[in-house]
Amino acid sequence: MRISVVYTNRNTYLCPAPVGGLLVAQRLAADGHDVDFIDLMHMKKPADGLVAALHRHNPDLVCFSIRNVDNMTMDAYADPLPDIAGYARHVRNTVRAPLLIGGTAVTTFPAQIRAMTGADWAYAGDDVDPVSRFVASVAQGAPDLATPGLVYADETGVHENPFSICGYADAHFGGWERIDLKKYRKGYFDCGVVTCTGCPHGCSFCDAHRTFGRDYRPRDSRTVVEELIELERRFGARSVFLINNGLNYPLESGKELLARIAQAKLKLSFSCIIEPGPMDAEFARLLFRANCSSAMIFGSTLDDAALERNQPHYRSADIAQIAGHLSDANVPFMLGLMFGGIGETGEGVKRSLDSSLAMKPVMRIMGTGFRIQPDTPLRDAAVAEGQITADDDCFTARFYEPADTSTAEIRAIIRQFSRSHPFENLRMLGFVARSIREGLFGRSRRASGDWKI
Ligand code: B12
Structure with a gap:
C-alpha cells in the first residue's frame, strides 16, 4: 500500500x-x-x-x-x-x-x-x-x-479501544534520511534520542502517566549509543536532546549510559533534563565527560509547602544539592521554574526566586500557569474549587489559578525579580555565546578518563 x-x-x-x-x-x-x-x-x-x-x-x-x-x-x-x-x-x-x-x-x-x-x-x-x-x-x-x-x-x-504505554525497550529509532535534519539544528538540537520512558511521580499537574507511562523503561545503553554514533557519523549531528523524564532516573542506568557515551568519544554534545531526586557527584562528573552542553533542572516552585502538594518527591534542598554537584563538575545548567500550582503563594514565589540566586544557573526558564490536564490531581483541585466543571474534558485549555495568589501576581513578582537582578542575565550571555561558537565550529571533546562499566 x-x-x-x-x-x-x-x-x-x-x-x-x-x-x-x-x-x-x-x-x-x-x-x-x-x-x-x-x-x-x-x-x-x-x-x-x-x-x-x-x-x-x-x-x-x-x-x-x-x-x-x-x-x-x-x-x-x-x-x-x-x-x-x-x-x-x-x-x-x-x-x-x-x-x-x-x-x-x-x-x-x-x-x-x-x-x-x-x-x-x-x-x-x-x-x-x-x-x-x-x-x-x-x-x-x-x-x-x-x-x-x-x-x-x-x-x-x-x-x-483501551491502550497501554509500552515504551521503547526493543525499538530501534532511525529513518532520519527521510527528513532534513540540518534544518532542525536551527532549533538547537539536531534530534531527540529516547533513552528511557515512564515516570512514577504523579506530579499534580502532569499527565505523563497517560502518554509516557508510569514505570521506567530504560533502553539498552548500547542501542542508544549506536543511534548517537549514526546521528553523528552519517548525519553530522552536533547536538541532541536525550529524551526521558530525567536522565538521573533510574540513577544507575543513567550513569551506565553516560559512561558509555563518554567511552564512545563522540564529538556531539547533548542536553538533558535532571529531575529533582537521586543525583550525586559521580553522575555530574559523568555528565561532563559525556559532553553534556546543558542540563536542565526541571522543577516547579522552590517553596517546600507548595512542593508538598504538587511534587512531594523532592524539596528545595534537593535542587540546591543538584545545582552544587553540577557546578562542581563544570556542567552548565538551567533552572526550570514553573509557578502557579496548588497552594502556591506570592511569598513562596519570592522565596523561591531568592533562593535560586545562590544556585547560579546559566539561565532561569520561568513560567506561570499550569494548563489543566485530564486525569491529574490539579484537575481534581480545579473541579473542587469551581474553576472548571466536573464534566470538563480539558480539551479546551484552561489554566489553574492558585487560591492564595494569582497568575497575574506571580508574573509581576517574576518581572520585579528580573528587574532587581539584571546581572543574572550576563551568565546567560556567556553561555549563549559559547553555544553559538560550538554550533558553528563544533565542540571539542572533553578530556575523559577511563570510565569502565
Ligand atoms: C522530549 C520532550 C520535549 C523536548 C523535545 C526534544 C527533541 N528535540 O525531541 C523539548 C524539551 C524540546 C520539548 C518541548 C516542548 N514540549 Co515536550 N515533550 C517531550 C516528551 C517528554 C517526549 C516526547 C517524545 O519524543 N516522545 C517519544 C516519541 C518516540 O514518541 P511520540 O512522538 O509521541 O510518537 C509515538 C506515538 O505518539 C505514536 N505516534 C506518533 N505519530 C504517530 C502517527 C500515527 C499515524 C500513529 C498511528 C501513531 C503515531 O507512535 C510513536 C512511536 O511510539 C513528551 C512527553 C510525552 N508524554 O510524550 C513531552 C510533551 C510532548 N511536550 C509537551 C509540550 C507542551 C511541549 C512544549 C509545547 C512546551 C513549551 N511550553 O514550549 C514544547 C514544544 C516543542 C515543539 N516545538 O513542538 C507536552 C504536550 C502536551 C500538550 N498538551 O500538547 C508533552 C506531552 C509533555 C506533557 N505531558 O506535558 N518537549
Whole structure:
C-alpha cells in the first residue's frame, strides 16, 4: 500500500524532530509499504507543500503525526489544531485515501482530535505493533476495529479501544534520511534520542502517566549509543536532546549510559533534563565527560509547602544539592521554574526566586500557569474549587489559578525579580555565546578518563 506519513508540528520552539512519526514510518516501510514522509515543520507554505507531495505519491492511506495539543503556555498560548484540521481538509480534497491520526496529542485526546480533523481513525498509545497490524488490515480492505488504542465511529457511536504505554525497550529509532535534519539544528538540537520512558511521580499537574507511562523503561545503553554514533557519523549531528523524564532516573542506568557515551568519544554534545531526586557527584562528573552542553533542572516552585502538594518527591534542598554537584563538575545548567500550582503563594514565589540566586544557573526558564490536564490531581483541585466543571474534558485549555495568589501576581513578582537582578542575565550571555561558537565550529571533546562499566 502507498502511505503518506505527515509530521504536522510547526512549532519551531526547540524544534523537535519527528522521532515518533519516523518510527511509525520506518515500521510501515519494513512491513513492505511504500512510505513517503512529509515534514511540514520547515515548509514555507505547508498546505501547498502537503498537496504537492500527496499528488506525487498518490497514497492509499494518509497518516498524521500530531505532537502538541497546544503549547501549554499561558502568556503566549498557541493552538496548532485548527491548522491541522485544515491540512486534513486538504487531504480530503486531494486524494481518496482514508486518514489515520496518532501522536502524543492524539493519545491525550483521541476522540476530540478525531472529530476535529474528521479523521477516519485515531490511534492512542506508543506501541507500533498494533499500528502495523491495523494498517495491514486496512490494506486487505477489512480494517480491524478491535485494534488496541483505535478510536473509530460507526452507526452506534464513537468507540475508544483501551491502550497501554509500552515504551521503547526493543525499538530501534532511525529513518532520519527521510527528513532534513540540518534544518532542525536551527532549533538547537539536531534530534531527540529516547533513552528511557515512564515516570512514577504523579506530579499534580502532569499527565505523563497517560502518554509516557508510569514505570521506567530504560533502553539498552548500547542501542542508544549506536543511534548517537549514526546521528553523528552519517548525519553530522552536533547536538541532541536525550529524551526521558530525567536522565538521573533510574540513577544507575543513567550513569551506565553516560559512561558509555563518554567511552564512545563522540564529538556531539547533548542536553538533558535532571529531575529533582537521586543525583550525586559521580553522575555530574559523568555528565561532563559525556559532553553534556546543558542540563536542565526541571522543577516547579522552590517553596517546600507548595512542593508538598504538587511534587512531594523532592524539596528545595534537593535542587540546591543538584545545582552544587553540577557546578562542581563544570556542567552548565538551567533552572526550570514553573509557578502557579496548588497552594502556591506570592511569598513562596519570592522565596523561591531568592533562593535560586545562590544556585547560579546559566539561565532561569520561568513560567506561570499550569494548563489543566485530564486525569491529574490539579484537575481534581480545579473541579473542587469551581474553576472548571466536573464534566470538563480539558480539551479546551484552561489554566489553574492558585487560591492564595494569582497568575497575574506571580508574573509581576517574576518581572520585579528580573528587574532587581539584571546581572543574572550576563551568565546567560556567556553561555549563549559559547553555544553559538560550538554550533558553528563544533565542540571539542572533553578530556575523559577511563570510565569502565
Ligand atoms: C522530549 C520532550 C520535549 C523536548 C523535545 C526534544 C527533541 N528535540 O525531541 C523539548 C524539551 C524540546 C520539548 C518541548 C516542548 N514540549 Co515536550 N515533550 C517531550 C516528551 C517528554 C517526549 C516526547 C517524545 O519524543 N516522545 C517519544 C516519541 C518516540 O514518541 P511520540 O512522538 O509521541 O510518537 C509515538 C506515538 O505518539 C505514536 N505516534 C506518533 N505519530 C504517530 C502517527 C500515527 C499515524 C500513529 C498511528 C501513531 C503515531 O507512535 C510513536 C512511536 O511510539 C513528551 C512527553 C510525552 N508524554 O510524550 C513531552 C510533551 C510532548 N511536550 C509537551 C509540550 C507542551 C511541549 C512544549 C509545547 C512546551 C513549551 N511550553 O514550549 C514544547 C514544544 C516543542 C515543539 N516545538 O513542538 C507536552 C504536550 C502536551 C500538550 N498538551 O500538547 C508533552 C506531552 C509533555 C506533557 N505531558 O506535558 N518537549
